[in-house]
Amino acid sequence: MDGNGRWAKQRGKERLEGHFEGVESVRAITKASVELGIKYISFFAFSEENWNRSEAEVTGLMSLMLRAMKNELPLFLDNGISFRVIGNRGRLPKEVNDGIDNLESLTSGGTNMTLIIFMSYSGKWDIQQAAKRMAEAGSDNLEPFLATAGIPDPDLMIRTSGEERISNYMLWQLAYTEFVFTGTLWPDFRKDEYLAALEEYASRDRRFGKVK
Numbered sequence: 410m411d412g413n414g415r416w417a418k419q420r421g422k423e424r425l426e427g428h429f430e431g432v433e434s435v436r437a438i439t440k441a442s443v444e445l446g447i448k449y450i451s452f453f454a455f456s457e458e459n460w461n462r463s464e465a466e467v468t469g470l471m472s473l474m475l476r477a478m479k480n481e482l483p484l485f486l487d488n489g490i491s492f493r494v495i496g497n498r499g500r501l502p503k504e505v506n507d508g509i510d511n512l513e514s515l516t517s518g519g520t521n522m523t524l525i526i527f528m529s530y531s532g533k534w535d536i537q538q539a540a541k542r543m544a545e546a547g548s549d550n551l552e553p554f555l556a557t558a559g560i561p562d563p564d565l566m567i568r569t570s571g572e573e574r575i576s577n578y579m580l581w582q583l584a585y586t587e588f589v590f591t592g593t594l595w596p597d598f599r600k601d602e603y604l605a606a607l608e609e610y611a612s613r614d615r616r617f618g619k620v621k
């Protein structure tokens with residue numbers, strides 16, 4: 410999800426207002442995903458690098474996360490969505506961690522779709538923590554130690570706002586993922602754009618390194 414700050418700036422608003430509007434997009438894309446029968450959707454909400462933003466923005470994003478987790482409980486329960494957070498949880502404030510634990514347990518029975526928020530996540534962090542635990546276990550198979558263990562690798566990654574890079578997202582898991590880049594800023598990214606990205610995905614020829 411990229412472009413919240415620019416969306417706000419274009420309207421002469423504070424960056425946080427862009428993040429507020431971005432939550433509306435998360436809700437719209439979540440609803441559309443359930444309608445479409447998508448089993449897993451993930452949102453890269455906050456990277457390890459994002460801790461370096463101003464204290465005001467970081468605090469604002471943490472309280473936005475807390476509020477959204479409270480507000481969206483009915484949406485998750487009504488639609489059979491199970492909620493997960495993946496990332497370096499040790500860096501998150503206690504109240505955010507408590508809110509996550511609470512929402513994860515309240516929604517754990519959801520079987521329609523798993524919605525994953527990547528918070529304080531970076532792909533390099535994930536590979537490093539997995540390598541450390543793999544070595545401790547005396548294993549040579551990294552996959553079960555990744556923060557995403559048990560979750561299928563993404564079929565499609567959409568990045569908004571015109572930036573065309575991975576920015577330390579799931580470096581391992583994106584090995585064979587299809588990428589769609591759009592210039593639309595995240596707060597403007599809603600159902601129609603999402604359907605267009607899925608159409609684009611459907612037209613791709615996935616060979617996974619093989620010859621068809």
Ligand code: IPE
Pocket residue numbers: 410411412413414415416454455456459470570595
């Ligand atoms: C994405 O929007 C949301 C987060 C990373 C929290 P940005 O905040 O990166 O918006 P721009 O890139 O400044 O427009």
Ligand code: MG
Pocket residue numbers: 411412413
């Ligand atoms: Mg950005």
